[in-house]
Amino acid sequence: MARTPAHTALWPAPHASGAVDATVHVPGSKSVTNRALLLAALASEPGWLRRPLRSRDTLLMAGALRAMGVEIEEGVGPDGTGEAWRVLPTGLRGPATVDVGNAGTVMRFLPPVATLADGPVRFDGDPRSYERPLNGVIDALRHLGARIDDEDRGALPMTVHGGGALEGGTVEVDASSSSQFVSALLLSAPRFNQGVEVRHTGSTLPSLPHIRMTVDMLRAVGAQVDTPESGGEPNVWRVTPGALLGRDLTVEPDLSNAQPFLAAALVTGGKVVIPDWPARTTQPGDRLREIFTEMGGSCELTEFGLVFTGSGSVHGIDVDLGEVGELTPGIAAVAALADSPSTLRGVAHLRLHETDRLAALTKEINELGGDVTETADGLHIRPRRLHGGVFHTYEDHRMATAGAIIGLAVEGVQIENVATTAKTLPDFPELWTGMLGA
Numbered sequence: 001m002a003r004t005p006a007h008t009a010l011w012p013a014p015h016a017s018g019a020v021d022a023t024v025h026v027p028g029s030k031s032v033t034n035r036a037l038l039l040a041a042l043a044s045e046p047g048w049l050r051r052p053l054r055s056r057d058t059l060l061m062a063g064a065l066r067a068m069g070v071e072i073e074e075g076v077g078p079d080g081t082g083e084a085w086r087v088l089p090t091g092l093r094g095p096a097t098v099d100v101g102n103a104g105t106v107m108r109f110l111p112p113v114a115t116l117a118d119g120p121v122r123f124d125g126d127p128r129s130y131e132r133p134l135n136g137v138i139d140a141l142r143h144l145g146a147r148i149d150d151e152d153r154g155a156l157p158m159t160v161h162g163g164g165a166l167e168g169g170t171v172e173v174d175a176s177s178s179s180q181f182v183s184a185l186l187l188s189a190p191r192f193n194q195g196v197e198v199r200h201t202g203s204t205l206p207s208l209p210h211i212r213m214t215v216d217m218l219r220a221v222g223a224q225v226d227t228p229e230s231g232g233e234p235n236v237w238r239v240t241p242g243a244l245l246g247r248d249l250t251v252e253p254d255l256s257n258a259q260p261f262l263a264a265a266l267v268t269g270g271k272v273v274i275p276d277w278p279a280r281t282t283q284p285g286d287r288l289r290e291i292f293t294e295m296g297g298s299c300e301l302t303e304f305g306l307v308f309t310g311s312g313s314v315h316g317i318d319v320d321l322g323e324v325g326e327l328t329p330g331i332a333a334v335a336a337l338a339d340s341p342s343t344l345r346g347v348a349h350l351r352l353h354e355t356d357r358l359a360a361l362t363k364e365i366n367e368l369g370g371d372v373t374e375t376a377d378g379l380h381i382r383p384r385r386l387h388g389g390v391f392h393t394y395e396d397h398r399m400a401t402a403g404a405i406i407g408l409a410v411e412g413v414q415i416e417n418v419a420t421t422a423k424t425l426p427d428f429p430e431l432w433t434g435m436l437g438a
């Protein structure tokens with residue numbers, strides 16, 4: 001019998017018959033795992049990564065580094081507890097081929113690494129990766145001394161002709177379309193001859209917590225980084241050249257992937273515990289404690305983790321999500337179920353994420369009977385009584401989890417291609433049904 005291809009398959013989103021009450025172990029952070037892999041690959045000694053996320057984006061990062069000669073051994077940790085990867089850095093090699101899939105972290109963070117390889121590195125990926133902005137990274141690397149053949153596209157596919165070293169120095173970048181341009185240049189900079197001084201010239205800069213994550217993780221492996229927050233000029237970051245240490249790092253749970261589970265407690269008036277929620281973190285998902293509290297829940301950080309409780313009411317919110325853009329789909333889903341309207345702002349750059357998230361959320365929520373309009377930089381969401389139907393996901397993991405949140409409260413929602421959650425959370429359907437006790 002012919003099988004339905006995964007991308008057209010429909011997954012009946014479970015409807016919650018009552019308040020959820022569950023503990024959900026959320027796998028490791030995509031953003032931390034991919035930075036840790038890259039930094040370990042550039043170090044001067046081996047390192048360990050414990051509880052790494054195993055998902056499409058992180059396996060693409062590991063595969064790309066391996067293609068450039070880095071050894072990554074997947075196994076259990078030094079003390080026998082849990083999954084841990086050992087990274088053995090080597091001289092970076094070309095020729096190599098890198099598949100970026102649709103991973104922003106791979107397509108932006110690895111071209112600077114490839115300039116250090118001793119031969120050409122070809123970058124290619126999913127059709128959507130050709131449309132996502134990369135010009136900031138390409139132009140900056142050229143200015144810093146790299147040779148890149150992109151046939152004047154300013155985008156993928158392209159070849160970075162690694163010369164074994166990069167001069168580095170001062171460079172201006174407009175990172176208003178993606179903070180990952182800044183992170184990309186900083187992460188490899190300890191290995192540039194002169195390090196780097198990155199000067200952001202655009203009028204806005206999204207996802208600042210992710211730039212802080214880059215800076216914190218660089219410092220944790222011994223790099224010297226000057227930032228606007230450490231007394232430097234606004235919008236200027238400096239990394240001094242130097243050797244990086246091999247570390248033993250435990251990856252925090254992915255707090256942005258905790259979002260649908262917290263949302264489940266909020267919309268069903270239930271309780272969800274997320275173990276290992278870090279007391280201090282640069283992950284943008286930490287802002288959910290405040291945002292979902294304003295939307296009607298309450299939370300407490302205890303020795304068991306984050307305990308999040310819904311009140312039975314869900315309120316609308318007026319919020320600037322510019323710093324935490326990747327939380328937008330999940331917040332929009334909750335807002336569509338609220339008792340008052342919401343305005344989500346500061347997220348124009350989401351039009352260039354995995355899909356045009358503002359258009360996709362508007363269309364899919366409205367097709368279930370909602371009333372969402374796009375603004376120049378976000379969404380207006382007026383809650384309406386929703387009905388069942390197909391929720392399309394546009395190969396966007398966060399569209400799939402947003403649809404699942406709506407499905408908890410609305411009977412008959414079917415998620416098209418739930419398998420797209422494999423980008424950052426391959427276990428999503430099992431974790432979701434497990435949470436519901438199904």
Ligand SMILES: O=C(O)C1=C[C@@H](OP(=O)(O)O)[C@@H](O)[C@H](O)C1
Pocket residue numbers: 030031104105177178179180183206207210211325326349
């Ligand atoms: O550096 C990172 O790990 C990320 C930065 C953000 O990118 P943008 O600044 O392009 O939104 C975020 O949305 C993405 O999911 C992960």
Ligand SMILES: C=C(OP(=O)(O)O)C(=O)O
Pocket residue numbers: 102103104105326353354398424
């Ligand atoms: C924007 C996202 O991913 P990427 O790392 O591909 O930019 C995301 O995960 O929401």
